Amino acid sequence: MTIEQDMQDATLDQLVEWAKALVVPGERRILGLSGAPAAGKSTVAERIVTALGPDTAVLVPMDGFHLANEVLIALGRRDRKGAHDTFDDGGYARLLATLRAQGPDDPVVYAPRFRREIEEPIGSAIPVRSTVPLVVTEGNYLLLDSGAWPAARACIDEVWFLALDTEVRHARLLRRHEAYGKSPEDAARWAFGPDERNAQLIESTACRADRIVRLS
Numbered sequence: 572m573t574i575e576q577d578m579q580d581a582t583l584d585q586l587v588e589w590a591k592a593l594v595v596p597g598e599r600r601i602l603g604l605s606g607a608p609a610a611g612k613s614t615v616a617e618r619i620v621t622a623l624g625p626d627t628a629v630l631v632p633m634d635g636f637h638l639a640n641e642v643l644i645a646l647g648r649r650d651r652k653g654a655h656d657t658f659d660d661g662g663y664a665r666l667l668a669t670l671r672a673q674g675p676d677d678p679v680v681y682a683p684r685f686r687r688e689i690e691e692p693i694g695s696a697i698p699v700r701s702t703v704p705l706v707v708t709e710g711n712y713l714l715l716d717s718g719a720w721p722a723a724r725a726c727i728d729e730v731w732f733l734a735l736d737t738e739v740r741h742a743r744l745l746r747r748h749e750a751y752g753k754s755p756e757d758a759a760r761w762a763f764g765p766d767e768r769n770a771q772l773i774e775s776t777a778c779r780a781d782r783i784v785r786l787s
Contacts, residue, residue, distance in 0.1 A: 606733035607770035633710025635683030714776035732780035
């Protein structure tokens with residue numbers, strides 16, 4: 572499968588319907604959304620979860636497993652935050668395994684959340700009730716074939732790769748970085764430096780997705 576040959580044009584309403592088709596009351600299913608930085612993963616995931624309602628779906632982003640800045644500094648990786656080895660991939664895989672096995676009578680599981688305004692993860696921020704049948708997770712590296720990422724992928728029923736025109740994605744990245752306090756120069760340095768290197772790696776994994784989707 573390649574992005575160009577196997578891309579499906581779809582509306583957001585269609586994505587909601589596809590997600591709804593995964594729901595089986597009394598069972599736990601996990602849907603993953605992957606794609607390059609600023610491809611729209613968070614927005615689409617939030618819209619799907621909102622459309623299905625809190626009794627049906629909950630969002631657990633991969634970004635909650637960013638390593639803390641002090642850890643990245645100690646590892647010498649702070650200047651490329653967002654790369655695949657700046658996440659706790661093992662912790663993410665273990666959480667997905669726990670959520671996958673969560674039975675109807677099991678207690679609430681609490682997942683972490685990433686806060687962009689402070690650039691740090693916050694633990695135990697997202698409650699996942701056992702009665703919610705669909706967990707939606709989104710992140711850059713759901714389809715990566717190294718580290719603990721394959722273990723995480725093994726817990727996910729379907730992964731959809733969101734494709735977006737590169738120029739549009741770059742414009743979104745620049746706006747995002749500036750909105751969170753970077754100067755135009757620093758925003759461009761990140762968008763066309765670390766972000767673009769990550770994007771190239773992420774796009775090389777699209778062939779492993781169950782669907783490659785371009786929102787129409």
